[in-house]
Amino acid sequence: MADWDFRQPPEDWSNILPDTFQSWGDGVNPLLTDWVSHAEVDDPAQWTWDAGDGDGQVSPTLNQPFTIKLANFLDTKSTKLVSIHITYSGGLWPGVPEVKGYDNPPGGAHLNEGAAEFLGPNYLDYSVRIVGNPAFEVIKIDVPSGICVDRIVVDTISCPEPATLSLLALGGLAVLRRRRK
Ligand SMILES: [Ca+2]
Numbered sequence: 001m002a003d004w005d006f007r008q009p010p011e012d013w014s015n016i017l018p019d020t021f022q023s024w025g026d027g028v029n030p031l032l033t034d035w036v037s038h039a040e041v042d043d044p045a046q047w048t049w050d051a052g053d054g055d056g057q058v059s060p061t062l063n064q065p066f067t068i069k070l071a072n073f074l075d076t077k078s079t080k081l082v083s084i085h086i087t088y089s090g091g092l093w094p095g096v097p098e099v100k101g102y103d104n105p106p107g108g109a110h111l112n113e114g115a116a117e118f119l120g121p122n123y124l125d126y127s128v129r130i131v132g133n134p135a136f137e138v139i140k141i142d143v144p145s146g147i148c149v150d151r152i153v154v155d156t157i158s159c160p161e162p163a164t165l166s167l168l169a170l171g172g173l174a175v176l177r178r179r180r181k
């Protein structure tokens with residue numbers, strides 16, 4: 001689980017570390033050693049940070065991609081379920097995230113399929129199933145100018161077989177818990 005709440009202005013817009021990062025189970029053998037999970041933007045000059053509703057937010061002055069790179073750990077399960085929760089404000093919606101998994105060394109994108117759900121005017125939830133166990137995932141979110149991104153939470157679950165509805169339901173419960181805070 002990686003959680004960007006943007007509580008402080010990013011020190012390095014090309015390496016924005018999550019406020020919280022937690023792994024469970026096999027999370028001891030990283031498949032990559034050259035970087036850790038982080039977010040980055042192409043053009044830092046287009047981004048600003050402000051306090052927002054108190055816990056910080058980021059916003060682009062032009063339409064810009066916001067890219068998350070998540071490193072995976074060694075595991076033998078065949079499927080990954082990636083859930084992306086975006087809290088934002090502004091008149092438009094962020095683009096539905098594009099998610100691709102890559103081998104190390106890069107061997108091309110893994111198959112994935114997913115669905116986005118808009119859970120209200122300020123909340124987007126996107127779940128994607130990646131077939132295979134890639135070394136890392138790249139999640140690209142297109143953020144329109146005028147949109148303030150308050151928080152992004154990414155949950156990644158390895159599954160031995162195609163994700164079941166019960167796992168999706170668990171993800172939904174996690175979201176409800178967070179929203180009640
Ligand atoms: Ca907030």
Ligand SMILES: [Ca+2]
Nearest residue numbers: 005055056150
């Ligand atoms: Ca925030």
